[in-house]
């Protein structure tokens with residue numbers, strides 16, 4: 478260990494910063510384990526949780542561990558690593574220190590009295606996060622109950638790809654009809670899956686009611702919280718059991734990475750007969766005496782993420798790269814600040830769009846005509862997010878002219894970026910949907926989706942105004 482003089486960091490100790498100590502500082506991170514997170518605010522957690530510089534040569538910025546493998550050290554240590562008996566890294570597909578900081582930080586952003594010890598696992602994309610979470614819950618022969626109001630790729634995967642792989646999906650027609658979920662649950666249903674705030678129409682799900690329905694049937698509620706972000710909504714607070722993110726979007730927030738994250742509350746009991754995949758002894762999890770063990774035995778506090786690691790990352794392999802984890806960590810440091818500004822920009826755009834005759838309707842949870850105002854007041858008191866959709870009140874030809882005429886807005890299939898983005902989802906991000914699925918999702922061809930960035934709202938409005946003028950000229 479180093480014997481260099483080390484200045485006490487005010488963040489890490491309460492001793493005077495003038496005192497120069499010859500001792501190695503205590504390896505106490507500011508937020509050593511999950512319980513203390515609850516005592517810290519969101520903005521403290523987003524910059525500090527999960528990282529102890531003293532464990533990384535006192536590097537202030539989280540180091541990028543760009544390495545495939547980690548030295549096993551000794552035969553005894555190799556036994557522990559391969560026997561899932563140590564959290565130390567072994568091979569980057571199965572764990573990496575940079576990725577681990579991201580996982581701990583995002584988990585900490587979800588901690589609270591309702592979920593004192595959440596855990597997270599980072600993956601190579603939001604689609605990998607959704608896929609692994611749903612397959613993990615479904616096990617063999619299980620079905621997932623959801624609705625059409627989802628990210629386009631998800632609906633397509635549900636109706637065409639997942640069934641090919643043995644995962645059955647049931648879709649309720651009206652995503653707001655709680656009785657429809659209740660009626661559609663069968664003995665094979667293993668999870669309810671919803672977007673807390675939907676892409677692109679910003680419908681707000683009644684998470685508490687959905688969690689009650691799921692729990693009454695002994696199954697989990699899995700929530701895609703990508704649009705809301707953990708800053709605006711912590712689904713665990715309302716009974717959700719698993720939260721998934723496309724970290725590609727607001728968590729990283731700079732349009733430079735593809736990533737996903739699954740977070741589990743740590744409060745759901747997977748020991749029931751509904752989820753045999755967590756209680757079955759597995760040979761590859763055997764102990765030193767060749768006795769097969771179960772997921773619940775090895776990952777007692779984080780069985781959901783543990784099984785994603787041991788089964789899906791291990792064998793299907795959508796691992797996040799350390800460099801990409803670093804980029805997301807950088808983004809997470811400013812998450813709340815970016816989201817606050819984006820919410821303010823979204824509100825400004827909503828007010829402006831509502832007053833323009835070339836706009837047929839505006840879809841945002843706090844918009845004047847929104848049917849989700851009450852749910853937004855309950856679930857999104859800090860703001861309703863950075864996406865605003867509206868109906869273009871012109872011909873198809875005029876709509877295309879409008880899209881071609883915007884200058885400041887990026888015409889891109891992305892959201893949650895620092896830059897403001899615009900798109901026509903029915904013809905792009907949601908093109909996979911059949912006309913029937915599009916109708917069930919409420920997605921009409923006139924829909925224009927805006928993703929608010931960090932620019933001056935006056936400039937964004939002026940650019941839309943000139944593009945509308947050109948389109949209708």
Ligand SMILES: *Cc1c(COP(=O)(O)O)cnc(C)c1O
Nearest residue numbers: 602603604628676703723725736
């Ligand atoms: C983008 C997105 C996804 C897919 O995430 P990728 O990182 O692109 O794989 C899933 N859900 C929602 C709500 C999204 O916006």
